[in-house]
Amino acid sequence: MRKGQHRFVAGFLLIPVALYLIFVIWPYIQTFGYSLTDWKGQSQTFDFVGLDNYTALFRDDIFRGAIWHNILFLVFIPVITILLALFFAFMVNAGGRGRSGGVSGVAGSKYYRVIYFFPQVLSLAIMAVLFGAVYRSDGGGMLNGALIKLGLVDESSPVEWLNEPGFVLWALIAVVVWHGVGFYLVLFSAAMQSIPRDIYEAALIDGAGRAQSFFRITLPLLWDSVQTAWVYLGIAAMDMFILVSTMTAGDYGGGPDHHSEVMSTVMMRNFLLYGRSGYACAMGVVMLLLTLIVSVVMLRATRRERIEF
């Protein structure tokens, strides 16, 4: 051990650890404490109320509805996104059956990969404004405009995409899928390219079709990435704050009539609008618990024997 090493190590760690402790770890810990108080946030005075916030939380219909919507997102967003991304990734990487007979992407796959990734570099705020315009509830909205042109929707009564209780969640899911597919296409592509070509070629010689080579070779060898994608999308589905809060009706979103409410919007409304800090902290804790449960369940549910190649 060289002289001055301890000082060096301590010196390099001091600022990062301090920053991280002050702004990340300490607030995380504090949340648990505050969630047991009736803190309004205005003053430093608050009383310990035990688990009152939590019992109130589970009697709160809006929050319960929000949990339900998060669960719906949790089921549909990962499934749709992963299926589309897998299909596209397979087409782009191994779907081609050119004159050469080898395994390659379909024609133009380079361009697809670039274009599909577009939405990923744009912020969700841009998504929110863009799709706010696409979903406009009059003839000026892109979707309604197109449907009117096609004669599918009557000009006098266009679809209120974001104000129909039955539609609003699907409209939001569509945005997330639109935004995410490109990224997972690229993620799966990277994994697919590390699969040795000769496995495909051997399958090809044995007479495997596209579907067979996908289900027998690609998918099993890709399982790790699918699992990663699943957990990421699951976590994204637990959040949804920006899209719901900016695209749907109401303070911090959630409309119409709480039909698109998610946990994060209820929490932010209670914190920033009503000043119920303690109550909001309890929601934060519930979100943490649900997120952890979801991650563990998803990892276990998708566990397979790892295939070495």
Add this chain to the structure above:
Amino acid sequence: MSAPLKETAPTGDSTPPPPPVGKGPVRPGDRRGEGVVLNVFSHGFLVLWAVLIVLPLLWLVLSSFRTDAQIGGSAFGWPQNWDLDVFSRAWDKGIGDYFLNTVVVLVFSVPLTMLLGSMAAYVLARYEFRGNRFLYYFFVAGAMFPVFLALVPLFFMVKRLDMLNTYQGLVLVYVAYSMPFTVFFMHAFFRTLPTAVFEAAVLDGASHTRTFFQVMLPMAKPGLLSVGIFNTLGQWNQYILPTVLMQPQSGDDPERYVLTQGLIQLQQQQGYASDLPVLFAGVTIAMVPMLVVYLSFQRQVQAGLTSATLK
């Protein structure tokens, strides 16, 4: 987020794997007829999705050249006034300020994230000391918790430090919240660097600090690039943290919204003022730089983001 935390062999390779070999061995009698229908279907679907991606973006950009009456009337009228006045109007309406605010914050937060994150990761990866493992997991654990868990206490912490609605407050918070990922990624990277170079530097009498800045950091460039892209995109697109921390605190407090907040603000204002072209122009201004950067560096961006996620 537990998936990226699994132990993978640190390869530190940020370049994309070589593209698939297109020309495999030619096999006579390939089943040419195989699923012509399937072919048409899948190609059709690929094209359709590409159109679905490009069309809304194009429509939005074109719409900023239309008049408000045109936009309200029909979704697909061809723009008639091609002057760029609407962009300067959007810029003056606040987009310019929001843009600059974001740039100011990122100019400090991204380099600081990279510097502090690499320092911590380097020490944790290359030095043996008591508590090393603990500190490593301490950093990495932060990635597992949703940011909503911290928001309320974070707000009051920043308030107590008198840094609400200040650039430095947001910079420090961005750096702190980017730490788990940066440390995790750079830790894996530093472990792969050869020890021989390090020893040579030590033999030449370089101090620890000097070795880090002049030998190790330059060698870690590919890794830094990947995490840099990831952090830049992540912080540029951040919305929740500024929503909580960057609100004017009193009447005469200046508005220091970042771009994402500003766009949403503009959307709400223009909804009432009904000057939609300005809103579309604002989004175009926010969108075009990212698309230009992406198109020029698309290989690095894609590789950076995927490797950043897979580790």
